[in-house]
Amino acid sequence: MNNAEHKGERLSRQRETILAELRKVTSHPTADEVYVMVRKILPRISLGTVYRNLDFLSGKGVVLRLGGAGTQKRFDGNPAAHPHLRCSVCGRVDDLEHPLDLPDLPLKQSMGYSALRCDVEFVGICPMCAGKDS
């Protein structure tokens, strides 16, 4: 797989900007948050476009769409699978600092499944939420 241009995808300003903004942050913004971020640069972009591109980019494996426990999906500019920390109170998602490479796919082909990828999510309460009473 080389970079991208082998089929027919065009690199629109919107797509470019969405990817750039997503890579710029260490947080794992929801589509809405990406929308807000990108809007500062392209005020006329639409939410639909943000969704379409986020979908496109994650389909390409350039970004990660995090399923997770919350209602909204979150997106990660770093496509390599790595463990996340999710706050069960405010919903924010951080990366784990210490890599903790999980026993990487120790059971490939487990139960007949193929092409396994592994998502790990630790769920807890983040310092900020733990601070302000219950």
Added chain:
Amino acid sequence: MNNAEHKGERLSRQRETILAELRKVTSHPTADEVYVMVRKILPRISLGTVYRNLDFLSGKGVVLRLGGAGTQKRFDGNPAAHPHLRCSVCGRVDDLEHPLDLPDLPLKQSMGYSALRCDVEFVGICPMCAGKDS
């Protein structure tokens, strides 16, 4: 934590049946699927009630609400956190057979988070979907 009756919750036939049905299967049904299952026993139950009870039960820790990659949430009658296998094609979720106890919470308090729980989900293609062409 004893069983349940310490506050004021009543054990309705609906709640009881939902829990029983959920424990009966090894699959990880969506709310809709639970609705269908329970309807065979209580034909007049409403989807809203299924959602309310699933929510109640997961809040109590009696069942597990799986966030996961799909659109709909899935529920697991086994409340102990254990790794899952999700098919990226059909969306079905299986339990991993070999326990593979993950490096259990090796980083408790990581980054200031407290009360960590760990969700692990392997994403791949299940045998059935791998079989039938693309």
Added chain:
DNA sequence: CTGCGTGCAAATGGTTTGCATCCAC
């Protein structure tokens, strides 16, 4: 009896989509 839980249906909210226009190639 009492009030928690239910059935029903309307409301919500995130995400997707149809369509005419726009612009990257």
Added chain:
DNA sequence: GTGGATGCAAACCATTTGCACGCAG
């Protein structure tokens, strides 16, 4: 110039919620 990408708004769909009634304790 041409078809993929966009903006807008309506459509979707899973989930939630308000309300009056029903039933478990």
